[in-house]
Amino acid sequence: MHAATRRAIFRRLKAANPAPTTELTHSSPFELLVAVMLSAHTTDKSVNAATRNLFAVANTPAAILALGVEGLKPYIRSVGLYNTKAQNLSGLCRQLVEKHGGQVPADRASLEALPGVGRKTTNIILNMVFGQMEIAVDTHIFRVANRTGLAPGKTPREVEDALIANTPLEYRKDAHHWLILHGRYVCTARKPACPKCIIRDLCEYKHKTPAKPGRKRGGGLARAIRARGARRHARNARNARSV
Numbered sequence: 001m002h003a004a005t006r007r008a009i010f011r012r013l014k015a016a017n018p019a020p021t022t023e024l025t026h027s028s029p030f031e032l033l034v035a036v037m038l039s040a041h042t043t044d045k046s047v048n049a050a051t052r053n054l055f056a057v058a059n060t061p062a063a064i065l066a067l068g069v070e071g072l073k074p075y076i077r078s079v080g081l082y083n084t085k086a087q088n089l090s091g092l093c094r095q096l097v098e099k100h101g102g103q104v105p106a107d108r109a110s111l112e113a114l115p116g117v118g119r120k121t122t123n124i125i126l127n128m129v130f131g132q133m134e135i136a137v138d139t140h141i142f143r144v145a146n147r148t149g150l151a152p153g154k155t156p157r158e159v160e161d162a163l164i165a166n167t168p169l170e171y172r173k174d175a176h177h178w179l180i181l182h183g184r185y186v187c188t189a190r191k192p193a194c195p196k197c198i199i200r201d202l203c204e205y206k207h208k209t210p211a212k213p214g215r216k217r218g219g220g221l222a223r224a225i226r227a228r229g230a231r232r233h234a235r236n237a238r239n240a241r242s243v
Ligand code: SF4
Pocket: 147, 148, 186, 187, 188, 192, 193, 194, 197, 198, 199, 200, 201, 203, 204, 205, 208, 209
């Protein structure tokens, strides 16, 4: 893909959603770490349902550690693989308490050493909490990057490296959010909404979903995503202020 096309894609994604953020509800770096860790192989909606109850009774490493693995399970039963995640979350809290003074560490090696925390979670924390230009590649971003031609790659790591190397600096910090939201709501796995897609003319995917006869391209989807992002941004900001 030509660099100018790549830049144009991000320009449009930014114009449609100038302040993108995560859909995981959180009010502290620790809560974000827990939410991202729990979100593997499950939806943000089910994670938010679980953390709403969990954080109401325990939202610090020490408090979650005190619940114990069995005490933790009832709160996260709605998320996939909750038995393993309960073990990992308890172990993660123990490490934070014993090695990091109860704080979320700011370096990759320490984050990736936490139980249940891999490269994707680490990149999200380094980006959102510590302001680093990392791009976490999940299933949505992997699909969008390959379909559009933005950053083709056979593995998430190849896509990540290509995105880091080729995303214009001014868009790199928020690239993760734009691409994940685009993959979740527009460029979906089974039937991408190509007729409504705001980057349709820039996307290199050869098997675009055809428009239904007589339908016009609209900006409704972009408006819906922008409104959803604004609401979530405001809620997370309110939560952060109340901590
Ligand atoms: S045009 Fe279709 S395939 Fe390309 S990014 Fe948009 S939704 Fe995805």
